[in-house]
Amino acid sequence: KILLNVSGIHAIAPATQFKLDSFEGMESQILSFAKSFLKEGNTFALSIKVVGHNQFSSKSLEIRLGASVMNAIPGLKVKLKQPEKEILMEVRQRDFFVYTSQKKGLGGLPLGVEGAVAFFFSGKKEELLAAFLLMHRGCNIYPVVSKITPGLEKHLQALIPFNDFRQFALTKKKNISSLIEERNLKAVATADSDRKSVV
8 A cells, every 4th residue: 555655666466476497387386376266167368478588488478378277277268358367477587476466556756766856835735736746757855935834744744655655854945055955956846837936
């Protein structure tokens, strides 16, 4: 639940890891997994991604392992679109992972990869969206306010789950020069589209 709010994570899939020593060993593990997961009459699909392995291709593994699963469990039907059950695999050089579902993550870029940005907050709702979009594109946000108040601190609480659950340290506008120097800020941003300039 926490990781689903972290920028830069495309998806999360709880998986079982197996050692890869041969095709026969892989086949044995997949058959064991399939027998515990699939039942006679199920429609199923086997989706495989091969990463950096010269011995196997995704398509050849899908054909060979899919045939083995169908021979081992009578009555199965292949259905590539919207099957009742799906087995997903990722095969690497020395191991492979098997999972049955994944949850879409927040995506975007990891926090900090695009540098640090000062952001002016005054308590407006649109500030939260604008700041979130900058964070989603990899910017660390440093809030700048005219006056530090409990209301503004509460206003920023909505962004904390997307800030790797780190609290924000508010900086008064009069101290922004020091903040720029200390944090090596790359930009200063505001949610006010009609603002001509910022101090």
